[in-house]
Amino acid sequence: xxxxxxxxRLRKNDAMRRLLAETHLHKDQLVMPIFINEGLDSPQPIxxxxxxxxxxxxxxxxxxxxxxxLGIQSVILFGIPNNKDxxxxxxxxxxxxxxxxxxxxxxxxxxxxxxADCCLCEYTDHGHCGIMSDMKLDNDSxxxxxxxxxLSYADAGCDIIAPSGMMDGMVDTIRHALDRRGYLGVxxxxxxxxxxxxxxxxxxxxxxxxxxxxxxxxxxxxNPPQIREALHEAAADIDEGADIIMIKPAMMxxxxxxxxxxxxxxxxxxxxxxxxxxxxxHAEAAGIVPKDTAMLESLMAIRRSGxxxxxxxxxxxxxxxxxx
Ligand code: PBG
Numbered sequence: 032x033x034x035x036x037x038x039x040r041l042r043k044n045d046a047m048r049r050l051l052a053e054t055h056l057h058k059d060q061l062v063m064p065i066f067i068n069e070g071l072d073s074p075q076p077i078x079x080x081x082x083x084x085x086x087x088x089x090x091x092x093x094x095x096x097x098x099x100x101l102g103i104q105s106v107i108l109f110g111i112p113n114n115k116d117x118x119x120x121x122x123x124x125x126x127x128x129x130x131x132x133x134x135x136x137x138x139x140x141x142x143x144x145x146x147a148d149c150c151l152c153e154y155t156d157h158g159h160c161g162i163m164s165d166m167k168l169d170n171d172s173x174x175x176x177x178x179x180x181x182l183s184y185a186d187a188g189c190d191i192i193a194p195s196g197m198m199d200g201m202v203d204t205i206r207h208a209l210d211r212r213g214y215l216g217v218x219x220x221x222x223x224x225x226x227x228x229x230x231x232x233x234x235x236x237x238x239x240x241x242x243x244x245x246x247x248x249x250x251x252x253x254n255p256p257q258i259r260e261a262l263h264e265a266a267a268d269i270d271e272g273a274d275i276i277m278i279k280p281a282m283m284x285x286x287x288x289x290x291x292x293x294x295x296x297x298x299x300x301x302x303x304x305x306x307x308x309x310x311x312x313h314a315e316a317a318g319i320v321p322k323d324t325a326m327l328e329s330l331m332a333i334r335r336s337g338x339x340x341x342x343x344x345x346x347x348x349x350x351x352x353x354x355x
Contacts, residue, residue, distance in 0.1 A: 054335045056327070058102050058355045062146065062300070063346040066237050067091055068111040069128040079233035080305055081312040083344050085111065088131060095136050095143065101350040105144040107193060107342055108132055111239045112154055118162055119154030123179040130187040137188035146191040146220060147184045149177055149205070158235070158244035160196035160251070168251060173198050178208035185214040193277070195222040197251045202271035220300060221273035224261045224287060227252035230280050230306030237305065261287050262294055269297055275340070280304040282329055285336040292337030301338035303329065308344040323354055 042048055064083075068075065071087035074094070086094050098106065110129035112121045121127055129147055136145050151173065152160045161173030173196065181192045192209070194201045202221050209217050227249045235244065253260060265276050274297070278288050281301035292299050311329060314320045326345045333341050349355045 054331060056330055056334055056355065058346070058350055059104065060334070060340055061103065061330075061346045061355070062105040062107050062144075062340060062342040063098055063103050064107050064109065064342060064344055065091070065094065065132075066109045066111060067128050067132045068239070069113045070111070077233070077237045079236040080309055080344060081316070082348055083237070085237065088128065088135075091132055092135055092139055095140060098347060098350075099140050099143060101347065103346060103350055104142070105146065105340075106136070107146040107148060109148050109238055110153055115154055115156040117156060119151040119176065122151055122154040122176065123183040125183055125186065127183065130183050133184060133187035133189045144190050145188070146193050147189045149180050149184065149192050149194040150196040151176060151180075152196070152240055153238045158240035159246070160248065161198060166246070170198050170200070170251070174200055174204040177201055178204045181205040182208055182212055182214075185209060185212065185217045189217065191218040191220050191275070193220045193222060195225065197222065197225050197248075197253070200271070202268045202273045206272035218274040219272065220275040220277055221268040222279055222302075223265050223268040223273060223276045224278045224284075224291065225252050226255050226257075226280065226284065228255070228280050228283065228304065228306070230283065230304045230310075233305035233309045255283075258287065258290065262290065265291050265295060269295060273297070275300055277302060277342075278338070280307055281333045281338070281341065282307045285332060288333065288336040288338050292339075298339045299337065300340035300342060301333045301336070303333060303341060303343040303345070305344065311345075323349060323352060327354065 041051055066085040068085040074084040074086050074090045076084045108129050112128050114121055133145050136143055150160050152158055162169045184192055194205055202219055276297050277300040278284055279302035281303045288301050311326055315322045330341055
């Protein structure tokens, strides 16, 4: 009679479990978000995003210095400008909050990979991701604005432009604009598959767009029941020249990450969004899940679903605690 399978043999101690681990989580693959508020003199904790602060233009470099020492090599930047208006005119200003931040980081830490979120929602007084006309988002006039922003980021030395507004044709427009200006080496990480999710709440707070925001983003962000449409969105962005495809949120859409990574050979990023992160931190604070291990398990799940890169607000704290 054949002996029954003794799976326990493969799990008998830590070294054995590590020897056999099929999935790995390494800080090289992780990206830390940074919010920079032009109007601040010192860092300001973000109420709804536990453990995360908005940086001031002057505190930014120290913060990035800490990350650099911890071995974090990639950051994604979000700016909160002093002045907002209906068309987000400040967004592509050469002396704007994000442009200055990119320049400062690349000057002090040239080897750091700087990714810049490219969207209008942090710059418009209504908080929408584009130009509005008759209370509707005007996709095509928004595209020109996005390419202006992308070029100003590239001028400042940005490594990766990350268009996040889910405008149709955004990758095509930005790629052409970059190429025409000779920025052949600047990457595009497209938020190709971004669902109209309930988990972006704390981000809106962090980006200062909650007070004024009316309406929702269901007209341009994806509907949560969709699966095949995600494949179609990814195909379109790859076709338009996206170097990296992002899926967002991450934890609620692991099935989508798996399908995308099975279907396409391009690198994929997954964004553990503000609500997903905050939910876990609140569960930790309430003693429902153990500190750090639950967060690590969530990041491992995202890696296991196939994502190459993970953007998460937990990156710095986990590195700081020596866990990653
Ligand atoms: C900007 C943008 C958003 C997020 C990243 N870029 C907000 C949105 O789409 O509504 C959300 C990130 C998070 O919740 O952590 N368009």
